[in-house]
Amino acid sequence: MTFKTTINLSFAKKILAMYTRPRRNRKNAVIRSMVEETKLGVENLIYPIFLLDGKGIKTEVKSLPNNFRWSLDMLIPEIEACMKLGVKTFDLFPAVDESLKDKIASYSYASDNFYLDAIRKLKAEFPEMVIMSDVAMDPYSSDGHDGLVENGEIVNDKTLPILAKMAIAQAQAGVDIIGPSDMMDGRVGYLREELDEAGYENTSIMSYSVKYASAFYNPFRDALDSAPKSGDKKTYQMNPANKREALLEAELDYSEGADMLMVKPALCYLDVIHLLKENFNIPITAYNVSGECAMVYAAARNGWLNYEPVMYEMLLSMRRAGADAILTYFAKDFAEMVKKK
Ligand code: PBG
Numbered sequence: 205m206t207f208k209t210t211i212n213l214s215f216a217k218k219i220l221a222m223y224t225r226p227r228r229n230r231k232n233a234v235i236r237s238m239v240e241e242t243k244l245g246v247e248n249l250i251y252p253i254f255l256l257d258g259k260g261i262k263t264e265v266k267s268l269p270n271n272f273r274w275s276l277d278m279l280i281p282e283i284e285a286c287m288k289l290g291v292k293t294f295d296l297f298p299a300v301d302e303s304l305k306d307k308i309a310s311y312s313y314a315s316d317n318f319y320l321d322a323i324r325k326l327k328a329e330f331p332e333m334v335i336m337s338d339v340a341m342d343p344y345s346s347d348g349h350d351g352l353v354e355n356g357e358i359v360n361d362k363t364l365p366i367l368a369k370m371a372i373a374q375a376q377a378g379v380d381i382i383g384p385s386d387m388m389d390g391r392v393g394y395l396r397e398e399l400d401e402a403g404y405e406n407t408s409i410m411s412y413s414v415k416y417a418s419a420f421y422n423p424f425r426d427a428l429d430s431a432p433k434s435g436d437k438k439t440y441q442m443n444p445a446n447k448r449e450a451l452l453e454a455e456l457d458y459s460e461g462a463d464m465l466m467v468k469p470a471l472c473y474l475d476v477i478h479l480l481k482e483n484f485n486i487p488i489t490a491y492n493v494s495g496e497c498a499m500v501y502a503a504a505r506n507g508w509l510n511y512e513p514v515m516y517e518m519l520l521s522m523r524r525a526g527a528d529a530i531l532t533y534f535a536k537d538f539a540e541m542v543k544k545k
Pocket residue numbers: 338340342350385386420421422423424425437492493494495
């Protein structure tokens with residue numbers, strides 16, 4: 205048996221009729237960048253940070269290498285470095301001592317709360333810094349759930365006033381953007397009304413509108429010791445199988461006055477980010493959650509993936525899907541990468 209080894213080029217040209225050659229628009233770096241459809245910059249990123257009480261503490265989160273639990277004194281120079289790199293929006297999460305947790309998350313609005321105190325100090329130190337905070341009971345709750353637990357059930361309506369107290373305390377401390385992440389029904393409208401009544405009509409709400417009951421949150425729960433003590437979060441967080449329900453959640457938050465709508469997690473839910481972008485005329489954000497980043501750190505540390513290009517490609521995919529801003533543990537590394545170029 206013999207194989208034909210020469211290719212008849214003029215024949216190939218005729219049958220393919222290649223008048224359009226997409227590769228012409230990729231032929232050098234200048235042209236490639238000229239026609240680049242999606243831009244990603246540090247200004248699009250929000251950096252989640254874990255705070256704890258005390259002094260001189262900076263401990264790495266085991267399941268989220270490269271990320272730390274910081275005491276305020278250690279964090280200040282880090283924030284300064286980030287600000288210089290152009291990362292200016294931070295989502296701060298408190299790791300609360302177990303002894304301060306109770307059924308009603310009362311520490312979340314206590315006058316001696318270290319987290320609220322840290323926010324006040326950071327705002328004084330860095331007037332340009334934008335601070336976002338989480339509104340949910342889990343880091344302060346002895347049950348480890350986002351809502352109030354009664355007889356094993358996460359009760360919706362009784363949770364709302366607790367969330368409002370938390371949100372007002374945060375707004376009072378100087379938070380710019382409140383992030384309700386609890387997935388209780390009706391909380392955006394409730395919080396908006398309570399914030400306005402307390403005089404915080406300029407405090408924004410970025411609602412975790414479409415938050416799935418995902419297996420990608422574990423490193424975050426390790427960082428805060430905030431895993432549920434019993435059961436799971438499936439009665440309030442969404443079923444990952446559902447997409448039309450995302451429209452319902454987003455519609456409610458939009459009509460209740462949310463300023464921005466978030467999809468969380470991001471990587472497995474790019475279709476949902478796209479769906480919201482097509483249907484709502486307010487900013488859409490995506491939370492590139494702890495588990496998504498942990499996978500990349502792990503593979504990079506093993507030499508299986510190349511950290512910087514993988515991180516860039518991941519974040520770019522979220523922007524391409526429609527995210528205006530992205531919460532990501534990669535924020536500082538991304539900023540450093542851009543600066544090097
Ligand atoms: C708290 C909250 C969680 C995350 C953000 N806010 C955890 C959860 O809902 O269990 C997860 C963030 C991440 O994994 O990076 N409600």
